[in-house]
């Protein structure tokens with residue numbers, strides 16, 4: 001696209017190769033880390049709440065509470081304001097500013113977990129389960145699968161909030177993003193590379209290792225001593241899915257809204273219309289209809305979810 005407005009750095013929302021990219025400074029930094037310096041012909045940073053006018057349309061970015069730098073985008077012309085949520089959540093996250101409800105005529109919402117079965121417990125509760133397991137099995141290595149952008153840093157931050165102050169070991173794929181979060185003032189404590197070459201396997205007994213889902217399913221994870229597989233994702237609500245993936249300790253931690261957060265957000269914003277995209281469109285469109293809110297699905301082709 002000649003002109004792209006980007007909500008956040010996940011691969012299903014941020015692609016390389018656009019002409020001009022407008023995004024928060026953090027999202028531009030993250031795209032640079034992931035795609036290299038030439039990810040766009042030109043870039044421009046916008047601050048939360050700042051208004052820019054593009055071809056007569058006012059554009060503002062507002063915090064989405066999803067990952068560092070994540071934004072909703074409000075576009076406004078005459079009396080019509082449309083807000084694109086991007087991905088968002090309402091649970092507190094120590095690694096990014098919280099979602100800000102913005103009054104609008106049309107609210108375009110994501111719907112990754114838009115089924116009543118999806119209810120995310122408090123993330124601190126899930127981390128308490130991890131801490132309990134670490135205390136209970138001091139000889140085992142707890143390997144936590146978490147998406148590289150956002151989820152991994154949030155999980156580390158929550159582990160620190162729970163009082164764990166030993167080094168946390170990270171897979172190489174997380175290193176650049178963890179360093180970036182730390183450079184932005186997010187305290188992740190002491191992180192060490194989870195490379196077996198540098199130490200004997202027994203060094204990792206009792207340790208917490210964080211790795212991306214891709215590494216988690218391959219041989220990498222099985223090289224650690226008596227590994228206990230954990231996975232931090234909203235999909236872990238589906239126990240069968242956890243079981244199929246060989247996850248011993250599922251942690252229901254999501255950077256997306258659950259069903260209650262979605263419906264409460266729509267009620268709070270009270271838009272004239274809702275357009276639903278990125279997920280389970282039908283259920284949320286149906287809920288809107290039953291609640292007297294005009295709604296329709298907005299199908300985007302070729303977009304796969306990253307970072308649930």
Ligand SMILES: [Zn+2]
Pocket residue numbers: 008010013066087306307
């Ligand atoms: Zn995302």
